[in-house]
Amino acid sequence: MAGPFWMDLCASIFYLAAPLVAIELGANPIELGLVGTITAAVHMTLANLAGRLSDRFGRRALVVTGPVILTISCLVMTQVGGVKMVLALAALNGLSFAIFWPPFQAWVADVQTGSGLARNIGNFNLSWTASQLVGPTLSGFLFVFHSRLPFLVAGGLSFLLFFFMWSTVREPERQPERKAASFSAEVEESNGQRYFLYAIWMANFASWFILGNVRYQFPKLARELTMAPYMIGLLMSCVGLSQFLGFFFLRESDRWHFKRSFLLGAQLMAAAALFLIYLSSKPFIFASALILIGICVSLTYYSSLYYAVRLLSKKGKGTGLHESILGSGVVLGPLLGGVFAHSSGLRTPYLLCLAVLSAAMALELGFIQRGGRAGTFEEKSKPGGIVKPVEVPHKVE
Numbered sequence: 001m002a003g004p005f006w007m008d009l010c011a012s013i014f015y016l017a018a019p020l021v022a023i024e025l026g027a028n029p030i031e032l033g034l035v036g037t038i039t040a041a042v043h044m045t046l047a048n049l050a051g052r053l054s055d056r057f058g059r060r061a062l063v064v065t066g067p068v069i070l071t072i073s074c075l076v077m078t079q080v081g082g083v084k085m086v087l088a089l090a091a092l093n094g095l096s097f098a099i100f101w102p103p104f105q106a107w108v109a110d111v112q113t114g115s116g117l118a119r120n121i122g123n124f125n126l127s128w129t130a131s132q133l134v135g136p137t138l139s140g141f142l143f144v145f146h147s148r149l150p151f152l153v154a155g156g157l158s159f160l161l162f163f164f165m166w167s168t169v170r171e172p173e174r175q176p177e178r179k180a181a182s183f184s185a186e187v188e189e190s191n192g193q194r195y196f197l198y199a200i201w202m203a204n205f206a207s208w209f210i211l212g213n214v215r216y217q218f219p220k221l222a223r224e225l226t227m228a229p230y231m232i233g234l235l236m237s238c239v240g241l242s243q244f245l246g247f248f249f250l251r252e253s254d255r256w257h258f259k260r261s262f263l264l265g266a267q268l269m270a271a272a273a274l275f276l277i278y279l280s281s282k283p284f285i286f287a288s289a290l291i292l293i294g295i296c297v298s299l300t301y302y303s304s305l306y307y308a309v310r311l312l313s314k315k316g317k318g319t320g321l322h323e324s325i326l327g328s329g330v331v332l333g334p335l336l337g338g339v340f341a342h343s344s345g346l347r348t349p350y351l352l353c354l355a356v357l358s359a360a361m362a363l364e365l366g367f368i369q370r371g372g373r374a375g376t377f378e379e380k381s382k383p384g385g386i387v388k389p390v391e392v393p394h395k396v397e
Contacts, residue, residue, distance in 0.1 A: 003063075003165055004128035007100060010070055010158040012135025012240070014093070016233055017143050017150035018077070018086060019219045024147060027083045029220055029346065033338025035090050036216040037331050042094025043101075044327030051102035051320025058171045059103040059110070059316075066100025067161040069093075074155030078148040098323070105305065105319035107169065121306050122251025129247055129298070132240020140233020196258050197307045199367040201325045203263055204300040206360035208326040210270060210353045211297055212333030214239065214290065218277075221346040225281055238287045239294040246298025260368050262299060267361055270296035271354060278350045301326070 019032050027035075054062055073092045080086055108124045142150040215236070222232045256262040273292035276285050304326070308318035333356075337349030 002127070003104065003161070003168070004124055005131045006157065006161045006164065007067065007070075007131075008128040009131035009135045010067075010074070010154040010161065011093070011097070012131055013139040013142075013150050013154040013157075014070075014074060014077070015215060016136045016139040016219070016236055017147070018090070019216055020143055020223075020229055020232075021077075021080070021147055022083055022086050023220060023223060025081075025083050025086070027086075028338075029217060029341035030335075030338040031083050031087070032216050032220055033334035033336075033341075034087055036212050036334035038087055038090040039094040039097070040212065040327045040330030040334075042091050043098045044324045044331055046095065046098035047102050047323035047327060048317070048320035050099045051106060051316035051318070051323070053316075054103035054106055055316035059107040060169050060171055062099045062103040063107065063169050064162060064165045066096045067158045067165060069096035069099075071155050071158040071162065074151045074158060077151040078155075102316060102319040102323050104169075105309070105322070106316040119251055121302070121309070122247060125247040125298075125302055125305075126244060126251065129240055129244040133237055133244060134240075136233040136236035136240065137230075138233070140228075140230040140236075143229040143233075193258060193307070193311060195367045195370050196260075197311055199260075199364040200263070200300060200303045200307055201321075202360050202363050202367070203267060204304040204322075204326050205329040206267070206357045207270070207293075207297045207300040208329030209333035209356050210274070210293060210329075211239070212330040213337040213349045213353055214293060216334040217337045217341055217346070217349050220341070222286075224346060227283070231283060235283065235286050235290060238290040239297070242291040242294030243298045243301075246295050247302060250298065250302045256299065256303070263303070263364070264361065266296040266299040267357060269293075271357055274350045274354045274357070278347050 015036075018035055019027075022032055022035060050062055069092060073089045073096065077086070077089055080089070105124070108120055138153075139150040142153060218236075219232055222235070227235075250256060269292040273289035273296075276289035276292075280286065280289075304322050305319065308322045311318075333353070337352060340348040340352050
C-alpha cells in the first residue's frame with residue numbers, strides 16, 4: 001500500500017521541521033504544544049464526519065482531496081515568518097488528515113472482510129509506519145541545509161500523491177448491509193468484546209497523549225540539551241522503527257486478540273519509557289525509551305482500528321471514531337504538556353503522561369472486569385497453540 005506510506009511520509013517530514021522552525025521563530029513550549037493540538041483538534045472534530053460522509057457518498061473524492069490540501073500547507077510553510085502562521089497551517093493540516101485517513105481506512109476494510117481483515121489492516125499499518133522510519137531522519141538532515149527545505153520536499157511529494165491516488169483509488173462494490181443490532185441485543189461474547197473495545201479506546205487515547213508530547217515537546221528538550229536537528233530526527237525515527245516492527249509481528253499472529261496481558265504489558269513498557277526520559281540526558285537512553293513507546297502505540301493503534309471495523313457495521317463510522325479518539329489524545333497531550341513544560345520545566349510533561357497512563361490503565365481494568373461479567377472476550381486456544389478469534393454473530397453499530 002503506497003498511499004499510506006506516501007501520505008505519512010509527507011506528514012512526518014512536516015512535523016519534525018515545524019517545531020524546529022517554530023523554535024527558531026521564538027515559540028515557547030505552550031506554542032509548540034499548540035502546533036500539535038490545533039492539528040489534532042481539527043482532525044478529531046472532522047474525522048468522524050468524514051468517515052460518515054464516506055459511508056454515504058463514497059471514499060474516493062475525500063481521499064484524493066487530502067493530499068491537495070497538504071500540498072498547499074507545505075508550500076505556504078516555506079514562506080512563514082511568525083509563529084501564528086505556523087499555527088494557522090497546523091489547522092489546515094488537520095483538515096487534510098481528517099478527510100484522508102478515515103475514508104482511506106474504510107476503503108481498506110471494504111476490500112477485505114472476514115479472516116483477511118486483520119492482515120489487511122496490518123499491511124496498511126506497516127505501510128504508513130514505514131514512513132516514520134524515513135520521514136523524521138530525512139527531515140532532520142534537510143533542515144541542516146535549509147530550515148524551509150523539508151516543507152518544499154514534502155509539498156512536492158504530496159502533489160505527486162494526489163495524482164497517484166486519483167489513478168489508483170476506485171470505489172468498491174457496496175455490499176448490502178444487514179440490519180445492525182444494538183449492543184444490548186448481542187450475545188454474551190459480543191458484550192464482552194464491546195467492553196474490551198472501550199478499554200482499547202481508552203488505551204489508545206493514552207498512547208497518543210504520550211506520543212503527542214514526544215512529537216511536539218521532546219524537540220524543545222533535545223535542543224536545550226544541544227542536540228543537532230539530524231540527531232533529533234534519528235531519535236524520532238526510533239518510534240517509527242518500533243511501531244513498524246510491532247505492526248509486523250501483530251499482523252503475523254492473532255494471539256493478542258482481546259488479550260488483557262498484551263495490552264497491560266505494552267503500557268507498562270510505556271511507563272518505564274516515561275521514567276527514562278524524565279531521568280536521563282543521553283541519546284542512547286532516549287532512543288531506548290522512544291522504542292518502548294512505539295511498541296505500546298503499535299499495539300493500541302492496531303487493536304483500536306481492527307476492533308472498530310470488525311465490531312461496527314459501518315466501517316467509515318468505526319474508523320472515524322478510532323481517529324477521533326486518538327486525535328483527542330493528541331489534542332490534549334501537547335497542550336497540557338506545554339503548560340507543564342512552560343511552568344515547571346521541560347521534563348515535567350513526562351510525569352503528566354505517566355499520570356494519564358496510570359488513570360487510563362485503572363479505567364481499562366474496570367471495563368475489562370465488567371466485560372468479563374457480561375461475557376468472555378478471551379479467545380480460545382486451538383491445538384498447537386494457535387489462537388482463533390471468537391466470531392461475532394452480527395456486526396454492531
